[in-house]
Amino acid sequence: LCSQAFLQMCNLPVRVVCRANAEYMSPSGKLPFIHVGNQVVSELGPIVQFVKAKGHSLSDGLDEVQKAEMKAYMELVNNMLLTAELYLQWCDDVTVEEITHPRYGSPYPWPLNRILSYQKQWEIRRKMKAIGWAGKSLEQVLEDVDQCCQALSQRLGTQPYFFNKHPTELDALVFGHLFTILTTQLTSDELCEKVKNYSNLIAFCRRIEQQYFEGHDKDSSSSATARSAKRSLLR
Amino acid sequence: EVPILISEDTVISQPAKILNFLRKQKYNADYDLSAKQGADTLAYIALLEEKLLPALLHTFWVEAENYCSVTKPWFASRIPFPLSLYLPGRMSREALNRILLTRGGPPLYSLTEVEAQIYRDAKECLNLLSKRLGTSQFFFGNTPSTLDAFVFGFLAPLYKVCFPRVLLQEHLKQLPNLCRFCDDILSFYFRLGVSGHSPAGQDSVDANLQKLTQLVNKESNLIEKMDDNLRKSPQHPPRKLTTLKLAAGGEESSPPSRLSP
Numbered sequence: 001l002c003s004q005a006f007l008q009m010c011n012l013p014v015r016v017v018c019r020a021n022a023e024y025m026s027p028s029g030k031l032p033f034i035h036v037g038n039q040v041v042s043e044l045g046p047i048v049q050f051v052k053a054k055g056h057s058l059s060d061g062l063d064e065v066q067k068a069e070m071k072a073y074m075e076l077v078n079n080m081l082l083t084a085e086l087y088l089q090w091c092d093d094v095t096v097e098e099i100t101h102p103r104y105g106s107p108y109p110w111p112l113n114r115i116l117s118y119q120k121q122w123e124i125r126r127k128m129k130a131i132g133w134a135g136k137s138l139e140q141v142l143e144d145v146d147q148c149c150q151a152l153s154q155r156l157g158t159q160p161y162f163f164n165k166h167p168t169e170l171d172a173l174v175f176g177h178l179f180t181i182l183t184t185q186l187t188s189d190e191l192c193e194k195v196k197n198y199s200n201l202i203a204f205c206r207r208i209e210q211q212y213f214e215g216h217d218k219d220s221s222s223s224a225t226a227r228s229a230k231r232s233l234l235r
Numbered sequence: 236e237v238p239i240l241i242s243e244d245t246v247i248s249q250p251a252k253i254l255n256f257l258r259k260q261k262y263n264a265d266y267d268l269s270a271k272q273g274a275d276t277l278a279y280i281a282l283l284e285e286k287l288l289p290a291l292l293h294t295f296w297v298e299a300e301n302y303c304s305v306t307k308p309w310f311a312s313r314i315p316f317p318l319s320l321y322l323p324g325r326m327s328r329e330a331l332n333r334i335l336l337t338r339g340g341p342p343l344y345s346l347t348e349v350e351a352q353i354y355r356d357a358k359e360c361l362n363l364l365s366k367r368l369g370t371s372q373f374f375f376g377n378t379p380s381t382l383d384a385f386v387f388g389f390l391a392p393l394y395k396v397c398f399p400r401v402l403l404q405e406h407l408k409q410l411p412n413l414c415r416f417c418d419d420i421l422s423f424y425f426r427l428g429v430s431g432h433s434p435a436g437q438d439s440v441d442a443n444l445q446k447l448t449q450l451v452n453k454e455s456n457l458i459e460k461m462d463d464n465l466r467k468s469p470q471h472p473p474r475k476l477t478t479l480k481l482a483a484g485g486e487e488s489s490p491p492s493r494l495s496p
Contacts, residue, residue, distance in 0.1 A: 068363040069275065076281035130336040151274035 002044050002176025003032050008212040009167045010051060048169050062163060070163070070170045073155065077170075080148035081177045084141050087133055088191060090124040095186060138190075146194045153198040160207060167208070174201075175208045272375050276382040279367070279374075282360060283389050289334050290357030290403055291393060293350060296330035300399045358406050364390075365410040372419065379420070387420050395421075 007014045014034075034041055034050075041050045051057070062070065089100050104120060105113025128134045133141070152174060161167045162174070181195050182205065195201060247256050268276070295306050310326070311319040339349050364386060373379045374386065394407055394417045408414060 064366045065369070068367045069278070071363055072275070072278035072282040075285045076278040079281040079285055127336045130333045147277065151277045154270040154274040155278075157271070 001180055002173045003034065003047050005175050005208065005212060006044065006048065006169055006172035007034075007051070009172055010057075012051070044169070044173065061166065062168070066163060070168060073152070073162070073170050074173055076148060076151065077173055077177060080144050081181075083128075083131070083133060084145045084148075084191075085177070085181070086124055087128060087136070087141050088138075088186070090121050091128055091134070092138055096121065099186060142190055142194055145191060146197070149195055149198050149201060153201050156200050156204060158200065161204075171204075171208065175205055179205050179209065267378065268375055268380060272380075276380065279364075279382055280385050282363070283385060286356045286360035287389055289338050289353040291389060292330040292334060293353060294393065294398065294400075294403055296327045297334065298398075298400050302327055304399055305396060354402060357403055361403075361407055361410060361413065365413050368412050368416060370412065373416075383416075383420070387417060391417050391421065 004014060004016060032042070032044075032047075034047055036050075039050075041047050088095055090096060100121075101114070101117045104117040107113075108116060125134065136144075156162055161171045163170070178195055178201060181191055182202075186192070242256075245256070247253050294301055296302055307323045307327075310323045314322055334353065335346075335349065338353055368374060371377075373383045375382070390407065390413060393404055394414060398404060
């Protein structure tokens, strides 16, 4: 969603397609990736650079110090929000059993679905252990998410975007994560509630959704799955 | 666990808990910061951990020449026998493990490609820090804050330790404002050889540099494991080397509570 938001902010036409073997098609094994002509680029960072090389950039108007700040905040989101999302999806036993395993294994027949999702789970848990998150309890993870949201909320303040009038990669990244947290059904609403505590962040997500996603619904030819994925915040 | 703070009868480990404890004791270096500056602090710390830490771990623990000639003998000299034969090797393997798990994977298939990428990221991180610092004395004006302590903790060992392979160090030395930042903090807050704690000049330099290295490793799992082993060993001396005390004889660890040098 971050990449999709970024591309739409750049006014580039984009079509979202869902595939079961997406992780294998990607050059880095990670999602998402874009397919442009005969080039394939994966992950938000390289996608931003690729788009910049083609002449589109959202952060040209920033000075050096602001660019440094933007990169720092993007790392904060990756460090805290992304890791917390992975933790909740793969290390919290209840969520893993009820939601993650069925969802991750859904395109495959038994027993492949179980094998692949256990493999992924093992891989993620190894990584969590290496960075020290394995020993954290769910409450601690939620505390970290709260701290991260508080920092984002304080940085955003009353501005429409993080760097005042124009959206940048940071806005796309934050939108992608927060929107997903707010609209994904999980076993408990705690994660969602943490984000809801910050009204300026909710307003921010709504603004981006209205500006960049609702206009595109009418004329994009995205598949039915992508359309159902565009759950509205206004519901 | 390292670092730990010993204050009267309380023992606290982990940097986050140490900072919380100090704040409760009314030592807070971030008192004058605005909400936005507090948020910036968190963001820049995340930047340091994601972009700079892998390269630092590599420089100290994985780069063969550096590890064999500097890091291993240094740590081994402070750890009691027979752990000194085993622990540094384990810390080295775990550093490599962490780097590969977090930064390895396609499209980077070999260790050399991963190394190249982490050093590129570290150089970019140093450039960003330099741009952010500009000509100010500290990151948020004229008084130091938690962010200054974190940045110092990451940069100072890289700046001061004499390594044979100096790739990242050379890059740091080309950023004069960051070098000046480290020198300022070292001279204001880590005055060497002043008190009776360190008899020989070289010893106090080593002790201070060791504390700085511990600050660098503070987020790493390696240290937790080391603590488990130390607790199992019967001697008392290991406790002393894990204490973080300023050379001036105070009980505080970072961030410093005095506002002026």
